[in-house]
Amino acid sequence: MTVTGLAASAAVAVDVINLGPPNVVAGNLLPYNTQGQEVSSIGWAAETNASIARITSDSYEGWACLQSTSVAAGSMEVRTAASFPVTAGTEYLALSYARAPAAGLDFKVQILWLDGAAAPVGTRASYTWQPTATVGSWTRCTVAGVAPAGAVTAKLVLTLTATSAGQSWITDQMSLARAALIPQTFLDYNAQSIEMDASAWTASANCTVARSTARWWEGGASLMVTPTGGDAIVRLAQDFPVTPRQVYRVYPYVYHGVMTTDPIVDLLFSWYDADGVFMHTSFYRWIMGAGAGWWAPLGSAPAPAGAAKVNVGLRFVAPTAGDIFYVDHVAVGPGGVGVVADPIPDAYGASIHVQGLTTSGYTYWSLMRMTPDGALTPVRGPDGDMSKLTITGDTAVAEDYEAPLGESIRYYMKRWTTETPYAMANSEPLSLPEPPDTTVILKDPGLPARSTTAVVGALPDWTRAARQGVSAVRGRSRPVVISDVRTSRTGTLTLVTESQAEIDAMWWLLETGNVLLLQWPRAWGERDVYVTAGDATEAHIVAHAEYMDRTWSVPLIEVDRPTGGVTGSGDRTWTTVSTESPDWLTVLTTSSSWLDVYTGVEGA
Numbered sequence: 001m002t003v004t005g006l007a008a009s010a011a012v013a014v015d016v017i018n019l020g021p022p023n024v025v026a027g028n029l030l031p032y033n034t035q036g037q038e039v040s041s042i043g044w045a046a047e048t049n050a051s052i053a054r055i056t057s058d059s060y061e062g063w064a065c066l067q068s069t070s071v072a073a074g075s076m077e078v079r080t081a082a083s084f085p086v087t088a089g090t091e092y093l094a095l096s097y098a099r100a101p102a103a104g105l106d107f108k109v110q111i112l113w114l115d116g117a118a119a120p121v122g123t124r125a126s127y128t129w130q131p132t133a134t135v136g137s138w139t140r141c142t143v144a145g146v147a148p149a150g151a152v153t154a155k156l157v158l159t160l161t162a163t164s165a166g167q168s169w170i171t172d173q174m175s176l177a178r179a180a181l182i183p184q185t186f187l188d189y190n191a192q193s194i195e196m197d198a199s200a201w202t203a204s205a206n207c208t209v210a211r212s213t214a215r216w217w218e219g220g221a222s223l224m225v226t227p228t229g230g231d232a233i234v235r236l237a238q239d240f241p242v243t244p245r246q247v248y249r250v251y252p253y254v255y256h257g258v259m260t261t262d263p264i265v266d267l268l269f270s271w272y273d274a275d276g277v278f279m280h281t282s283f284y285r286w287i288m289g290a291g292a293g294w295w296a297p298l299g300s301a302p303a304p305a306g307a308a309k310v311n312v313g314l315r316f317v318a319p320t321a322g323d324i325f326y327v328d329h330v331a332v333g334p335g336g337v338g339v340v341a342d343p344i345p346d347a348y349g350a351s352i353h354v355q356g357l358t359t360s361g362y363t364y365w366s367l368m369r370m371t372p373d374g375a376l377t378p379v380r381g382p383d384g385d386m387s388k389l390t391i392t393g394d395t396a397v398a399e400d401y402e403a404p405l406g407e408s409i410r411y412y413m414k415r416w417t418t419e420t421p422y423a424m425a426n427s428e429p430l431s432l433p434e435p436p437d438t439t440v441i442l443k444d445p446g447l448p449a450r451s452t453t454a455v456v457g458a459l460p461d462w463t464r465a466a467r468q469g470v471s472a473v474r475g476r477s478r479p480v481v482i483s484d485v486r487t488s489r490t491g492t493l494t495l496v497t498e499s500q501a502e503i504d505a506m507w508w509l510l511e512t513g514n515v516l517l518l519q520w521p522r523a524w525g526e527r528d529v530y531v532t533a534g535d536a537t538e539a540h541i542v543a544h545a546e547y548m549d550r551t552w553s554v555p556l557i558e559v560d561r562p563t564g565g566v567t568g569s570g571d572r573t574w575t576t577v578s579t580e581s582p583d584w585l586t587v588l589t590t591s592s593s594w595l596d597v598y599t600g601v602e603g604a
Contacts, residue, residue, distance in 0.1 A: 027177035029084040050076040065172035070162030083153035108159035113151040122148030182331040207232035222328035235313035249300035249336030255326040264317040267299030274308040300336025339427040349401035362415035460491025488558040495552040515562040
């Protein structure tokens with residue numbers, strides 16, 4: 001420290017000496033002295049109807065701030081003396097804390113875009129505020145805007161209002177920075193963080209919405225949701241384009257105070273087709289804890305076939321009187337976890353595509369089939385039931401040939417590391433087609449490529465044999481009977497085939513001796529059943545050798561669902577083989593038999 005101009009024996013008192021990095025606003029393009037005038041006001045220029053000065057009688061941060069004084073009544077403008085590099089197409093945020101000389105005066109924060117020749121280009125980003133005039137208080141004033149085509153640099157501009165000459169505004173902590181957008185989000189910064197107003201959001205049902213500075217997760221404001229009775233629903237005012245089958249997610253931060261019960265929030269995805277016609281709404285439910293604090297619910301859903309747009313919202317379920325919620329730092333975009341189920345044409349099965357398995361870093365996952373009564377059955381995978389698999393990648397595909405036909409089902413995917421917590425996702429409802437009303441489907445659950453269909457000649461007359469020991473007692477008319485549970489059902493199914501191809505398909509199914517799954521038209525009143533087939537008879541319908549129709553008698557015993565994995569696919573075609581193998585040499589070197597080619601599994 002050097003002090004000059006002192007007389008002999010003069011003393012200088014110094015206190016609170018610091019050396020360290022300045023308190024620069026994160027990402028600020030402005031130098032610290034332009035941000036806070038801690039050394040001088042050289043970083044600013046009075047453009048219109050104003051004079052500027054550095055003062056130390058007040059400040060928001062540090063020891064000094066910028067004072068702008070009107071020359072006459074009317075609009076005043078001050079701006080940064082230098083311009084700062086920007087990138088066209090990128091969103092920027094300008095910020096200034098301000099205090100007005102009187103209440104009700106307009107204050108505009110603006111970004112002036114300049115081209116390579118320092119000439120204005122495009123329209124200024126501008127937002128009008130009315131800062132506080134209360135001594136000791138400051139108003140955080142912001143504007144966000146996207147740099148237009150041709151923009152190379154930008155200046156931060158403050159436009160102030162004076163009702164007379166000599167009125168002074170004070171401003172501090174000015175910044176110009178890239179907007180802190182969440183990666184891969186559809187939202188602009190104001191919709192994400194509600195820094196200027198709540199115009200990007202609408203109160204859809206049973207609530208009011210407003211920008212609030214009482215709470216925030218990022219920036220200095222959030223969306224305050226005040227329920228008015230019933231489920232409170234807020235939505236983004238804008239729809240966003242989507243691609244069918246792609247998974248999309250919404251990820252807000254939600255604050256609530258202390259509550260007597262755990263509040264519930266549903267993350268909503270409303271899908272629309274290209275003509276704007278509503279399709280349906282998917283939702284992901286979160287139960288937040290009753291304690292006060294910020295929560296980060298994350299929900300995702302796949303866009304259904306035919307979807308072109310999505311609208312996103314939040315539904316606060318049955319809030320109690322006096323509840324208030326704050327929403328901030330919202331992300332909407334592609335990604336997240338989704339389960340998409342599709343029918344497999346002509347195979348009476350479902351193909352299930354899972355996306356986002358690695359999201360949130362869980363270790364295990366499972367895939368279950370859910371019927372309308374809520375019952376869960378694991379889907380059969382290559383190594384057995386998919387009830388606990390190690391996550392090794394982000395996507396997976398499974399096929400289910402044991403799902404009931406003609407009724408609504410869903411697929412439930414769960415991820416976890418320990419028993420709790422866990423995360424889950426459901427597919428949209430799916431109904432697999434039924435067979436023709438004269439036909440039964442005969443499936444091999446472990447080798448679905450062998451499955452076939454046949455016309456039913458006669459349904460089984462089911463018998464459940466009693467298991468009893470009857471002992472006559474000397475001197476008594478009545479015997480002693482010791483009984484056990486009855487056996488499972490047995491019966492004989494009669495089938496009809498009409499061609500050599502159908503005969504071959506039937507024997508190819510039966511020859512393994514595997515447990516079979518029979519599925520009937522629902523109108524017959526027969527439930528799906530796992531069976532083993534006994535001695536099968538292929539009989540000629542007429543004694544003419546060239547007549548290919550056959551009638552089959554297949555004795556059946558009802559058994560439990562078999563264990564084990566599934567091999568191959570029920571919808572594998574020559575197109576599949578051609579896609580997998582560029583030439584026949586590859587087929588020959590990777591398959592040891594035609595069965596390998598047919599199932600897609602070596603050694604089948």
